[in-house]
Amino acid sequence: MIRKSIAATLKLSGILTVALALSGTPAAANTDGKKLLQDLISQAKKEGTLDTAHITQLGPAVPALKRAFNKRFGLDLDINVALGDQAGKIAKLLITLRAGGRPEFDTLTASDNDLIVMAEKNYSMPIENWRLLLAEINPAVASGKAEPRDVSPDVVGGQSFVWATRTKALVYNTDLASESTIPQRIVDLADPKFKGQFTVAPWTDTFEQGIMVYKDKAEWLRVLDRIGKNARGVMRFEPALNRILLKEFPFAFMNSAEYLGVKAHDAKAPVGIHWFTDYTPMSLQMYTLPRGSRHPAAATLWALWMTTPEAQAIFQKVSPQENLRFGQSDIDQRSIAEIKKSGSKLVSYLDSPESVQALKWWATDEGAKYRAKLKSNITQRQ
Amino acid sequence: MAGTPTAFDESVGGEARTFRLRDVLARFIGPYTAPLFFSWLVLGGIVFLSLVVLYMSFIPFLPIEPGYTLEHWTNLARPYFINRVLPNTLIVGTGTVLVALFFAGPTAWLLNRTALPGRNLFIALMAVVVLIPGFVKAMGWILLINPRIGILNNFFAGLFGVETVPLSLANPYGMAWVMGLSLTPSMFFLISGPMRSLDPALEEAASVLGANRWWTFLKVGLPLVWPAILGGSIYHFMTALSMFEVPAMLGAAGGQAPVLATELFYSVRPATGEATMISYGAAGVYGVLIAAPSLVALYYYHRVLEKGHRYAVISGKGYRPKEHSLGAFKYPALAFVLLYIFLAAVMPMLVLGWMSLFTYVRMPSWEALSSASLRNYNPEYFMAIIGGPQVIWNTVKLLVTVPVLVLFFSITISWLVVRTRVRLRGLMDNIAMLPHAIPGLAFAFSLFIVALLLERWVPWFELLGTILIIAVANLMERLTYSTRITNASLIQIQRELEESAHVCGARTGITIWRILIPLIKPSLVFAALWTTLLTFREVSMALFLSGPRNQVLSVGVWLAWDAGNIGSAAAGAVVMVLAVGLILLLTLPLTGGRLTTPRLPGSTGRHN
Numbered sequence: 007m008i009r010k011s012i013a014a015t016l017k018l019s020g021i022l023t024v025a026l027a028l029s030g031t032p033a034a035a036n037t038d039g040k041k042l043l044q045d046l047i048s049q050a051k052k053e054g055t056l057d058t059a060h061i062t063q064l065g066p067a068v069p070a071l072k073r074a075f076n077k078r079f080g081l082d083l084d085i086n087v088a089l090g091d092q093a094g095k096i097a098k099l100l101i102t103l104r105a106g107g108r109p110e111f112d113t114l115t116a117s118d119n120d121l122i123v124m125a126e127k128n129y130s131m132p133i134e135n136w137r138l139l140l141a142e143i144n145p146a147v148a149s150g151k152a153e154p155r156d157v158s159p160d161v162v163g164g165q166s167f168v169w170a171t172r173t174k175a176l177v178y179n180t181d182l183a184s185e186s187t188i189p190q191r192i193v194d195l196a197d198p199k200f201k202g203q204f205t206v207a208p209w210t211d212t213f214e215q216g217i218m219v220y221k222d223k224a225e226w227l228r229v230l231d232r233i234g235k236n237a238r239g240v241m242r243f244e245p246a247l248n249r250i251l252l253k254e255f256p257f258a259f260m261n262s263a264e265y266l267g268v269k270a271h272d273a274k275a276p277v278g279i280h281w282f283t284d285y286t287p288m289s290l291q292m293y294t295l296p297r298g299s300r301h302p303a304a305a306t307l308w309a310l311w312m313t314t315p316e317a318q319a320i321f322q323k324v325s326p327q328e329n330l331r332f333g334q335s336d337i338d339q340r341s342i343a344e345i346k347k348s349g350s351k352l353v354s355y356l357d358s359p360e361s362v363q364a365l366k367w368w369a370t371d372e373g374a375k376y377r378a379k380l381k382s383n384i385t386q387r388q
Numbered sequence: 389m390a391g392t393p394t395a396f397d398e399s400v401g402g403e404a405r406t407f408r409l410r411d412v413l414a415r416f417i418g419p420y421t422a423p424l425f426f427s428w429l430v431l432g433g434i435v436f437l438s439l440v441v442l443y444m445s446f447i448p449f450l451p452i453e454p455g456y457t458l459e460h461w462t463n464l465a466r467p468y469f470i471n472r473v474l475p476n477t478l479i480v481g482t483g484t485v486l487v488a489l490f491f492a493g494p495t496a497w498l499l500n501r502t503a504l505p506g507r508n509l510f511i512a513l514m515a516v517v518v519l520i521p522g523f524v525k526a527m528g529w530i531l532l533i534n535p536r537i538g539i540l541n542n543f544f545a546g547l548f549g550v551e552t553v554p555l556s557l558a559n560p561y562g563m564a565w566v567m568g569l570s571l572t573p574s575m576f577f578l579i580s581g582p583m584r585s586l587d588p589a590l591e592e593a594a595s596v597l598g599a600n601r602w603w604t605f606l607k608v609g610l611p612l613v614w615p616a617i618l619g620g621s622i623y624h625f626m627t628a629l630s631m632f633e634v635p636a637m638l639g640a641a642g643g644q645a646p647v648l649a650t651e652l653f654y655s656v657r658p659a660t661g662e663a664t665m666i667s668y669g670a671a672g673v674y675g676v677l678i679a680a681p682s683l684v685a686l687y688y689y690h691r692v693l694e695k696g697h698r699y700a701v702i703s704g705k706g707y708r709p710k711e712h713s714l715g716a717f718k719y720p721a722l723a724f725v726l727l728y729i730f731l732a733a734v735m736p737m738l739v740l741g742w743m744s745l746f747t748y749v750r751m752p753s754w755e756a757l758s759s760a761s762l763r764n765y766n767p768e769y770f771m772a773i774i775g776g777p778q779v780i781w782n783t784v785k786l787l788v789t790v791p792v793l794v795l796f797f798s799i800t801i802s803w804l805v806v807r808t809r810v811r812l813r814g815l816m817d818n819i820a821m822l823p824h825a826i827p828g829l830a831f832a833f834s835l836f837i838v839a840l841l842l843e844r845w846v847p848w849f850e851l852l853g854t855i856l857i858i859a860v861a862n863l864m865e866r867l868t869y870s871t872r873i874t875n876a877s878l879i880q881i882q883r884e885l886e887e888s889a890h891v892c893g894a895r896t897g898i899t900i901w902r903i904l905i906p907l908i909k910p911s912l913v914f915a916a917l918w919t920t921l922l923t924f925r926e927v928s929m930a931l932f933l934s935g936p937r938n939q940v941l942s943v944g945v946w947l948a949w950d951a952g953n954i955g956s957a958a959a960g961a962v963v964m965v966l967a968v969g970l971i972l973l974l975t976l977p978l979t980g981g982r983l984t985t986p987r988l989p990g991s992t993g994r995h996n
Binding site: 057058059061062063065066067068069086087088089090091093094097098100101102104105106107108110111208239242243244245247248251252253254255264268271272275 | 449450452534536558654656657666668747748749750751759768769772773774775776778836840841843844852853931932934935936937939944947948950951952953954
């Protein structure tokens with residue numbers, strides 16, 4: 007028996023030794039990570055300020071986020087958080103950097119299809135040793151529940167960091183429609199029987215991922231033209247949801263977070279959600295650091311900290327922004343379960359090398375022209 | 389031989405002449421130098437930014453990059469643009485002016501020249517109407533008039549026993565209606581100043597000769613305020629062309645009734661995923677297209693201004709503006725004013741108040757009332773929604789800076805244009821009108837580009853992301869309206885007053901400060917109040933120029949609405965309206981709201 011236990015111990019030791027050898031020197035890496043973090047914190051203290059942005063829905067969470075962030079790193083930074091108008095901010099940022107100017111924001115959030123442009127044009131600043139820093143800051147990464155590439159996908163590795171995901175589904179008024187009377191697939195929105203019963207959003211990312219499912223780009227444009235003609239008009243998600251609640255029309259294609267937000271405030275609100283059976287588009291919401299940021303250390307800490315369960319717990323109390331990529335909260339797990347149950351296929355730009363190519367394609371001139379045609383077909387502005 | 393430490397000698401033909409420094413300066417600095425300098429400083433800026441807008445329409449992207457293109461212009465030859473955007477824009481512009489004149493003209497006369505009860509309160513409410521953001525009014529009207537959910541539609545459907553009343557605002561006529569209501573106060577204030585200042589002696593003379601009240605108004609009063617009415621119409625036509633919020637809300641964003649202003653907005657403010665689709669070149673084209681008809685209108689306005697001396701009514705003699713008794717007409721007049729106030733202020737405020745009690749939009753009902761709360765008014769929550777306490781401080785800074793700058797430059801420019809014969813004064817006045825011909829957003833992106841390039845060349849001068857850049861944008865934009873007020877006021881003052889002062893040895897500055905300004909003080913206070921209100925509610929320029937540190941309250945409220953926080957946005961608008969309404973009531977006496985006698989310095993204020 008003693009021989010068996012000695013043999014087992016030796017075997018375990020051998021395994022551990024090999025594991026340690028294969029993983030490098032985790033003990034040393036931890037020390038490096040801690041040191042890097044301490045250096046970053048010291049630098050951030052000297053900077054004293056952070057200028058960043060967030061989505062408007064999380065406005066009420068900003069004071070708590072600021073307090074928690076400063077407390078987490080022992081800082082007392084003056085943090086300015088501008089809300090809303092993500093795309094407008096990115097557009098101005100692109101122009102500013104193209105003109106050789108300094109960005110107004112140290113770090114800001116945007117979706118993957120905007121941030122790929124920044125990465126392709128080398129406008130984002132990669133964070134050195136980001137994996138080590140991430141492991142120090144994000145306990146989910148440190149514990150192995152999330153991989154570094156879950157947080158910062160390879161295509162934008164070290165430049166942008168996921169703090170939430172956005173999935174889109176059909177949200178409908180349960181007094182006006184039911185699961186059996188609404189479109190089952192995205193392409194069914196082009197069916198004449200649904201004419202005038204929904205609105206479409208003015209932005210293109212609602213339908214962009216369709217090219218990865220339906221492949222034929224020209225045909226996809228024709229489908230979107232029919233959808234555009236079928237729609238009763240173009241409306242942003244939020245006013246569309248209000249109109250659905252007011253029973254002006256029965257349904258619209260929008261972020262699932264809108265549905266979750268209504269239900270969080272009023273569980274009895276007459277709204278339902280349907281995950282399209284052909285595919286469910288998912289985009290990543292990420293923080294990035296533009297080149298020339300005035301307070302890079304503070305910005306790095308903020309961008310990495312926003313990916314943590316601690317930050318998520320704060321903002322999900324205010325607005326149920328899901329993280330279906332590596333989130334562990336109840337909201338995340340519920341949504342994942344519902345999508346699985348519906349049989350819908352979750353499609354994002356980072357599923358495969360092919361989808362990454364599709365994401366990069368949007369940043370090309372050809373992609374930009376296609377996007378313009380896509381937009382005019384959806385909005386019927388020719 | 390003459391000579392002092394500050395003198396130098398010049399021999400001319402053997403005779404020495406001494407020049408003093410002050411003689412040299414006196415050659416170049418005259419009574420008009422300072423006004424000309426300041427006027428051309430701001431007017432030069434306006435011209436430069438306008439040229440940047442034009443220039444952007446011919447280049448592929450940024451001014452610092454090579455190449456020119458006509459693509460932005462050739463893109464206009466699309467059926468969508470020619471058959472829909474252009475005609476819609478003209479209908480909206482013309483309709484807006486007609487609606488505004490319909491309400492503003494009679495209201496200005498009733499509240500300034502008659503004994504209508506409650507005048508001060510109505511004037512305060514007119515200003516409150518301004519403060520209600522256009523998109524909120526539009527939202528209120530959508531709840532009122534909509535083929536499916538409109539309260540009025542359902543009411544009339546029930547009344548007539550039909551299923552639905554197909555009345556809709558999602559067309560150019562509906563937009564003109566809502567925008568006309570929205571711009572009526574602006575027209576009202578533009579006309580009010582000159583209307584208050586009419587010399588009753590002229591009306592009394594007509595009355596003595598047997599003219600009745602209506603004939604006197606039509607043949608004496610109306611022609612005297614005609615420049616203000618014409619100027620107001622031109623001004624508001626241009627305003628309507630460049631207004632974005634209401635058309636977007638009522639359907640232009642949905643492609644149902646696109647207009648130039650919404651096309652401009654979406655070309656510089658892309659949606660998510662479309663950051664690369666921003667097109668300043670297209671925005672430049674739309675900006676020029678909006679400016680073109682405005683410039684034509686401007687020409688005709690200038691023609692009227694040239695005949696301004698015929699409308700001089702304020703002279704060296706003392707006067708007290710006369711209040712007309714309305715007799716039996718008092719009640720219909722009251723009903724007319726109340727109708728406008730209800731349509732333009734009460735109804736939107738009721739809708740705002742209702743919406744502010746909920747997180748999501750609920751139609752009025754007893755059932756909905758049971759879930760109402762004051763959550764959106766919680767100070768901590770409210771501050772978080774609008775962007776933090778810094779937003780309030782930024783707004784205060786802006787509201788103090790802009791009116792002071794605007795008044796200063798307006799008086800300077802108007803004095804040169806109306807009271808002097810300096811060269812190019814006509815051009816100066818036209819340039820002062822130019823910002824209004826060019827949409828504010830076009831100015832904003834032009835200013836952004838200039839500030840961006842300035843940062844490269846003069847890195848120590850920080851303009852981007854500061855309150856200063858928003859203040860400059862508002863200064864340019866508000867100058868037009870303010871100079872119309874100061875022009876119209878100065879036109880009415882006869883030159884004999886200034887000439888008398890000069891004969892007595894007063895310098896130009898003293899004459900302006902002690903004689904002209906006190907006489908036109910009511911108009912100046914109106915101009916300052918109006919500038920403050922418009923700056924307070926202005927959102928498109930402030931939104932575009934917003935950074936992490938210079939966000940103002942209107943942007944906070946807009947973004948809350950844009951993100952679907954209708955309840956919070958409504959609460960924000962209610963708070964804004966209440967605060968400004970209170971300030972207006974407190975400051976109305978400064979405007980002579982009680983029709984007190986305007987006094988010249990040293991005057992007893994008695995009739996001659």
